Amino acid sequence: EVQLLESGGRLVQPGGSLRLSCTASGFTFNIYAMSWVRQAPGKGLEWVAAMSRRGGTTYYADSVKGRFTISRDNSKNTLYLQMNSLRDEDTAVYYCAKQGAEVVVINAYFDYWGPGTLVTVSS
Amino acid sequence: DIQMTQSPSSLSASVGDRITITCQASQDISNFLNWYQQKPGKAPKLLIYDASNLETGVPSRFGGSSSGTDFTFTISSLQPEDIATYYCQQYENLPFTFGPGTKVDLK
Helix, strand or coil: CEEEECCCCEECCCCCCCEEEEEEEECCCCHEEEEEECCCCCCCEEEEECCCCCCCCCECCCCCCCCCEEEEECCCCCCCCEEECCCCCEEEEEEEHHHHHHHHCCCEEEEECCCCCCCCCCC | CCEEEEEECCEEEECCEEEEEEECCCCCCCCCCCEEEEEECCEEEEEEECCCCCCCCCCCCCEEEEEEEEEEEEEEECHHCCEEEEEEECCCCCCCEEECCCEEECC
């Protein structure tokens, strides 16, 4: 059974930093691209970042470019999101999602999602 | 960025009704369009990929089709467990973008 489990979300002050983790099981993690998708309270879904299977290619939404860094450790079946210079508008539930292929831009459907972790940016 | 619009933003229907949701892309996205279901407090679930392909394990009452830049999502016979918000998502271009969602509830 495919499982994704995010962790690391908490209350953080504006300008602060946070690292989210997503631990995967039930599938061969190192052959799939992965993404982070977020959802602000009461709002819709926003894709945040994606990484190819080996980590050689990364993409970011303009809203987080230069502040967030996606990475992965295939030996630990774990995806990360380093979040720096956090803003109020980054408050959201952050989901990690498995994509359908090894390359980010091919079969870019999100076929498995974790339950999400809440990041609250507030003073 | 490719903008995705959905209509209606919400709808009320009865059990057994056929419902249709439309998603329109701001430019050609071929068939690179996916549909998700999200229930309150839960993660989204993939239902349809590449406009019309039913994800494994998804009931056959769910369906999708396309015509140019217009995409249609259908539930042929609404069930109580289908009460949720439905999102479309394109992946023709980065950034991947989602529609604003359509909330479906029971009349």
